[in-house]
Amino acid sequence: PVLGQDPSRTYRLGIMGGTFDPIHNGHLVAAEQACNDLGLDVVVFVPAGSPAFKQDRRVSTPEDRHAMTLLATADNPRFLVSRIEVDRPGVTYTVDTLELLRSHYPSNVELYFITGADAIIDIISWRDAARIAQLAHLVGATRPGYDLESARASIAASGIDFKVSYLEVPALAISSSDLRARVASGQSLRYLTSDAVLGYIEKRGLYEAPRPAYTAPD
Numbered sequence: 139p140v141l142g143q144d145p146s147r148t149y150r151l152g153i154m155g156g157t158f159d160p161i162h163n164g165h166l167v168a169a170e171q172a173c174n175d176l177g178l179d180v181v182v183f184v185p186a187g188s189p190a191f192k193q194d195r196r197v198s199t200p201e202d203r204h205a206m207t208l209l210a211t212a213d214n215p216r217f218l219v220s221r222i223e224v225d226r227p228g229v230t231y232t233v234d235t236l237e238l239l240r241s242h243y244p245s246n247v248e249l250y251f252i253t254g255a256d257a258i259i260d261i262i263s264w265r266d267a268a269r270i271a272q273l274a275h276l277v278g279a280t281r282p283g284y285d286l287e288s289a290r291a292s293i294a295a296s297g298i299d300f301k302v303s304y305l306e307v308p309a310l311a312i313s314s315s316d317l318r319a320r321v322a323s324g325q326s327l328r329y330l331t332s333d334a335v336l337g338y339i340e341k342r343g344l345y346e347a348p349r350p351a352y353t354a355p356d
């Protein structure tokens with residue numbers, strides 16, 4: 139079925155942006171909860187190409203992050219992965235991604251942009267925040283260590299008419315940064331992300347001190 143094909147109903151498309159370096163169960167549980175609570179038809183995961191706010195550290199290649207996102211979401215029919223940011227050169231801005239998705243789907247498909255409590259606080263500083271507010275509903279998901287109240291306050295203070303839903307997500311106090319640190323110090327990632335992602339990280343030698351990794355021709 140094509141999203142938006144029945145003109146007599148509206149569709150709800152969730153968008154989960156992230157660096158996903160690597161994707162973990164915190165991302166997945168937030169997307170799943172958004173599906174349940176907001177009645178989303180699908181969630182499209184959009185791995186960032188060259189993320190605007192992460193120019194200062196080494197980020198795994200877009201292809202590796204895209205592959206891990208595919209592996210982690212492969213068994214959920216409601217979860218899709220898009221290459222729109224991976225294939226776009228240069229720094230990635232959320233507004234461009236939302237514009238692209240908006241023009242891709244008919245108008246009976248509503249966009250819901252899902253972020254954790256940390257990322258939603260940044261929203262008013264994002265490029266073209268007012269345009270983002272026109273293009274998509276925002277979904278602010280609870281995340282351990284971050285306060286949704288301050289997000290509410292900064293959105294109210296922005297003067298921009300964001301449509302926001304707040305989402306209570308089962309608390310997983312994990313981050314990609316923590317997972318990378320675990321690999322670097324030889325600790326297990328099991329139960330923090332999917333087994334397929336674990337295997338991929340090991341096979342590609344991601345996040346480790348440099349050592350020979352197995353490769354195959356493209």
Ligand code: ATP
Nearest residue numbers: 156157158164168253254257281310312313314315
């Ligand atoms: P990093 O530590 O590298 O910043 P991260 O774990 O924050 O990684 P991102 O790719 O930066 O992951 O996050 C993508 C989106 O997922 C953001 O909106 C972020 O707030 C949300 N998110 C990440 N981890 C969680 C979590 N444990 N619970 C809820 N939301 C989360």
Ligand code: MG
Nearest residue numbers: 256257313314
């Ligand atoms: Mg982050």
